[in-house]
Amino acid sequence: MTTPHHLVCGYCDGVPEEAMGVRRCRCVPAANRRVRYLTADLSAESFRASLSGRDLWRYQALLPAPRKFGSPLSVGGTPLLDLGLLPGDVHLHVKDETRNPSGSLKDRATEVALAVARNQGHDRVIAASTGNAGASLACIAAAQGMRATVVVPASAPRNKLTQIEAHGAELVTVDGSYDDAFDHAVEYAERTGTYCRNTGINPYVREGKKTAAFEIAEQLDWTAPTWVVVPCGDGNIISGIGTGFGQLTELGCLPAAPRLVAAQVASSNSITLTHELAVRQGEMPREPVVVRPRTVADSISVGRPRDHVGALRALRDSDGLAVAVDESEVRPAAQALARRFGLWLEPSAAVGYAALTRLQAAGTIRPGDVVVLLATGSGLKNPRPWEN
Numbered sequence: 386m387t388t389p390h391h392l393v394c395g396y397c398d399g400v401p402e403e404a405m406g407v408r409r410c411r412c413v414p415a416a417n418r419r420v421r422y423l424t425a426d427l428s429a430e431s432f433r434a435s436l437s438g439r440d441l442w443r444y445q446a447l448l449p450a451p452r453k454f455g456s457p458l459s460v461g462g463t464p465l466l467d468l469g470l471l472p473g474d475v476h477l478h479v480k481d482e483t484r485n486p487s488g489s490l491k492d493r494a495t496e497v498a499l500a501v502a503r504n505q506g507h508d509r510v511i512a513a514s515t516g517n518a519g520a521s522l523a524c525i526a527a528a529q530g531m532r533a534t535v536v537v538p539a540s541a542p543r544n545k546l547t548q549i550e551a552h553g554a555e556l557v558t559v560d561g562s563y564d565d566a567f568d569h570a571v572e573y574a575e576r577t578g579t580y581c582r583n584t585g586i587n588p589y590v591r592e593g594k595k596t597a598a599f600e601i602a603e604q605l606d607w608t609a610p611t612w613v614v615v616p617c618g619d620g621n622i623i624s625g626i627g628t629g630f631g632q633l634t635e636l637g638c639l640p641a642a643p644r645l646v647a648a649q650v651a652s653s654n655s656i657t658l659t660h661e662l663a664v665r666q667g668e669m670p671r672e673p674v675v676v677r678p679r680t681v682a683d684s685i686s687v688g689r690p691r692d693h694v695g696a697l698r699a700l701r702d703s704d705g706l707a708v709a710v711d712e713s714e715v716r717p718a719a720q721a722l723a724r725r726f727g728l729w730l731e732p733s734a735a736v737g738y739a740a741l742t743r744l745q746a747a748g749t750i751r752p753g754d755v756v757v758l759l760a761t762g763s764g765l766k767n768p769r770p771w772e773n
């Protein structure tokens with residue numbers, strides 16, 4: 386059974402008022418809302434006793450829709466690979482999200498958002514995407530018998546576009562950036578009443594992403610690693626991971642949450658800059674620092690993050706860090722993962738390993754630390770990124 390829940394403002398935690406047909410708070414209208422569960426009747430014991438099944442619906446008690454509205458694709462339940470000790474005695478685990486149905490972590494978000502949509506009676510869905518969320522939407526909508534529209538920048542990697550078309554979704558390419566695609570999808574959804582899965586607007590996508598944190602904790606026998614490294618563009622994945630670990634510590638399933646690392650690339654470093662500003666100011670900026678991204682890491686090439694509030698909150702609450710590596714560090718990281726560990730990831734996902742390497746060299750990640758890298762997307766999605 387799902388626990389009763391309602392939406393609160395992502396910035397101030399207040400109950401948003403109705404404004405222009407959408408329940409958004411006046412404090413930061415663009416802040417994505419958060420799902421708050423009324424967990425008075427839930428304890429660490431009853432939560433653990435409720436766990437059943439192998440996919441993400443195992444965590445039904447803390448999800449916003451009944452599992453009967455989920456797809457039959459078995460999303461989540463991915464392995465946590467124990468890669469042993471790195472030189473310098475850091476214990477490395479990789480959460481292999483490439484094993485999801487469309488090859489990325491985005492399937493967790495889509496699975497939960499589309500279950501909410503079906504529960505609300507929708508049969509048409511739309512999302513803007515740098516590629517992976519769109520491939521995921523196309524895939525899971527097909528399994529759900531829903532009609533999907535995906536809006537992407539024309540520059541999205543060919544294989545991601547092929548995935549979207551293979552699943553029969555309507556593909557709209559915009560001659561512009563992901564930010565342009567985002568606005569286009571919102572306008573279309575508002576005009577036609579189509580259910581919008583856009584990251585940073587839809588509060589339920591975070592609920593799907595948080596299940597990766599639930600699984601990491603469970604796979605480590607209800608202990609927390611020292612660090613979890615998360616490639617970061619819009620900031621919604623790291624927000625989900627922070628939410629997941631936060632809920633587990635609140636329930637008493639974990640003694641403490643891990644420290645989170647937002648891993649970015651130099652030109653697409655909005656979350657890093659905005660986090661630095663938050664630390665200097667002592668409060669979360671209402672607007673993100675806007676940048677002009679230009680990176681091979683296409684999935685995290687974002688100028689104006691749509692969930693900077695969620696990301697900054699996750700960093701604040703976990704005593705986390707944001708790191709932007711140089712563009713030149715991405716390829717060696719991708720090669721090391723593929724050639725040393727057998728993990729072929731897309732460049733955006735490999736950025737986490739580059740960040741780990743940097744933080745280890747700087748002495749921030751230290752001998753004895755346990756690190757989980759989130760392997761967010763498969764190398765098959767963008768196989769020749771340095772030849773485009």
Ligand SMILES: Cc1ncc(COP(=O)(O)O)c(C=O)c1O
Nearest residue numbers: 517618619620621622684761762
């Ligand atoms: C493979 C991959 N890694 C990381 C991210 C970053 O997630 P977010 O934009 O929520 O920060 C994305 C988002 O598209 C992605 O596809």
